[in-house]
Amino acid sequence: MSVRWETEGLQTVGIVCLVFMFLKLMHLLGLIDITETDSSDSDLELSTVRHQPEGLEQLQAQTKFTKKELQSLYRGFKNECPSGLVDEETFKTIYSQFFPQGDATTYAHFLFNAFDLDRNGSIRFEDFVIGLSVLLRGTVTEKLNWAFNLYDINKDGYITKEEMLLIMKSIYDMMGRYTYPSVRDEAPSEHVEKFFQKMDRNRDGVVTIEEFIETCQKDENIMNSMQLFENVI
Numbered sequence: 001m002s003v004r005w006e007t008e009g010l011q012t013v014g015i016v017c018l019v020f021m022f023l024k025l026m027h028l029l030g031l032i033d034i035t036e037t038d039s040s041d042s043d044l045e046l047s048t049v050r051h052q053p054e055g056l057e058q059l060q061a062q063t064k065f066t067k068k069e070l071q072s073l074y075r076g077f078k079n080e081c082p083s084g085l086v087d088e089e090t091f092k093t094i095y096s097q098f099f100p101q102g103d104a105t106t107y108a109h110f111l112f113n114a115f116d117l118d119r120n121g122s123i124r125f126e127d128f129v130i131g132l133s134v135l136l137r138g139t140v141t142e143k144l145n146w147a148f149n150l151y152d153i154n155k156d157g158y159i160t161k162e163e164m165l166l167i168m169k170s171i172y173d174m175m176g177r178y179t180y181p182s183v184r185d186e187a188p189s190e191h192v193e194k195f196f197q198k199m200d201r202n203r204d205g206v207v208t209i210e211e212f213i214e215t216c217q218k219d220e221n222i223m224n225s226m227q228l229f230e231n232v233i
Contacts, residue, residue, distance in 0.1 A: 059126060063133035070129065077125050085122040088112045095174065102176025110167060114150040140226050144213045151212075158206040159199075165192045 059070055078084070091112045095104035115123045115131055134146045149155075153163045168188045199207045199215045216222045 059129060062126075063129055064137040065129065065133055073129055073132075074125060077128065081125075085124060086128070087122050088116075099174050099176060102174045104174040106166075106170035107174045110150060110153065110170060113153070114146070140217065140223065141213060143226055144216050145209065147216075148209050148212045158208060159212065160206055161192060161196045164196055164207075165189060168192050 056067060056070055059065075060067055063070070065073065081090075088109065091108040092105050095108040098104070112123070113119075115127050117127065131146065134142050138146070148159065151159045151164055151167050153166060165188060168191065172188050196207065199211050201211050201214075
């Protein structure tokens, strides 16, 4: 596996990597092998886990999945996570398996925080399935809002250059020796500097959600990447 790191494509790398790695996680957890379910399995089996997810009808209203898709997603989630919860160490373990030549710890931490909206140190089935719905079947704006949340590390509603650099460095670290050609130590900073200036339209030192969405919507590569995984399940 190799990735050619080009300055103009850095933003696409970040978003595609987000979706790709999320799907890798879903696959490992058994959540994207959707099969037909028995009609008698009419609701989520809540009694076998410590955390009981919201009702099927409520999740169906909150996502763009059908009843049968939600049933299959939950069955896979329950098999791999019988407690009904996923912690940060699980994320780190999974990503380290996919990228043994790099260090995925930091990226897994940032991605975990993007899902763990209530900051309780664990991710519920609802968090997973709602995020999956956005990434796979959400509108462009919904997907970009989700990506913005990833980059907004401290969740103050703005992306700083430092936050963007931390995310990009974590991606470089995760890819490790898979990058081609070899990445110079200063490359992430140079790429972020260029892209941040492109996004920070009013030059106030931060990127707002409006600036982020507007810039991404004008980038053909990013718009194409938004369509890559729409038919995964």
